[in-house]
Amino acid sequence: MESLLTDRLSTLSHPQRMAVFRLLMRRCPDALPAGEIAAVLDLKPSTASVYLSALTQTQLITQQRKGTQLLYSVNLATARDVVACLFFDCCRGRADLCPPSYSDLLNGLPKMTDKKFNVLFVCTGNSARSIFAETILRDMAGDRFTAYSAGTIHRSELNPLAVEMLQAKGHDVLSLRSKNVSEFQQDDAPQMDFVFTVCDQAANEECPTWPGQPISGHWGMPDPVKAEGTEAEKRLVFHQTYGALHNRLQSFTALSLDLLDRAALQKQVDDIGKLEQE
Incomplete structure (x- = not known):
């Protein structure tokens, strides 16, 4: 598990690979074609392909085929695993050590209140x-x-x-x-x-x-x-x-x-x- 976490963090440590991951996170749950990802981030198609391959290999994103297109989307299960490994392992689940927003997740997500x-x-x-x-x-x-x-x-x-x-x-x-x-x-x-x-x-x-x-x-x-x-x-x-x-x-x-x-x-x-x- 520790080796896998290191591989995933290493993949995300590259600024442009991180940019691809963040784009797909913003568009979650959408699946985007490689061409759109390259266009949004101003990447050459070949360069985008290399980044997408690295993110797919570490399971940070998923790939699916639709007709002639390859579509990519963020793998939320893996993203949660990365966060969980960092905070639950390092902070041992202590709400006082974790960031406030993450502490809320530890205590369960609240319902929306009755208001306008x-x-x-x-x-x-x-x-x-x-x-x-x-x-x-x-x-x-x-x-x-x-x-x-x-x-x-x-x-x-x-x-x-x-x-x-x-x-x-x-x-x-x-x-x-x-x-x-x-x-x-x-x-x-x-x-x-x-x-x-x-x-x-x-x-x-x-x-x-x-x-x-x-x-x-x-x-x-x-x-x-x-x-x-x-x-x-x-x-x-x-x-x-x-x-x-x-x-x-x-x-x-x-x-x-x-x-x-x-x-x-x-x-x-x-x-x-x-x-x-x-």
Whole structure:
């Protein structure tokens, strides 16, 4: 066991191998193709292949074939083993020696309390998908959730077709504005209970740790802003995106948050992210 732990730590000691591992951890439970991993981390395909092979050999990540593609995902069981070996062996399971966040895990994951929850939806531009999600949740369950949205790029504006779609669905759009994620990382920002990324690019980015350890989920879907074709065809794509987010948020708001512990809730959130787009 000690030799295996040493091999795994040695594998993760390489900055770029660690970058691959961290990317797959951020995208958990998604499985990513090698090409996307290489593109996100700006690696040559051959270099990415070497890193992926090393991580696979030490079982830190898993590999699966889908058609002609090889897909990679983080191996959570191994990641837990590494952490457990470090803290349970070195700290002997003493909560006073382990980091506070890990001490919580030792004592069991608490359930969400009965309160009004803050939810943040993040995408690249905060022009369509995250704006849809913010508005839908606000009007679907505003008594239980305070919805926010933000983008990771610094300059953006609401997409006219997105605004048109929301108005057509009967939503009030007067208070909507495009925001940057940095607005929600200030000391005086509301503390989030849930943070959802709704595009792959935002999920792939390495953002600062959110205070309070909110439940996070990746509900990625194609960007309707990039749709091509006639105006009618573009509007159809916006309609499909709206419908997919509406379905996911219906499932989310139906969860019994006061009855689920954080581990069970995280699984439910991940499962909702796998719902097919209309």
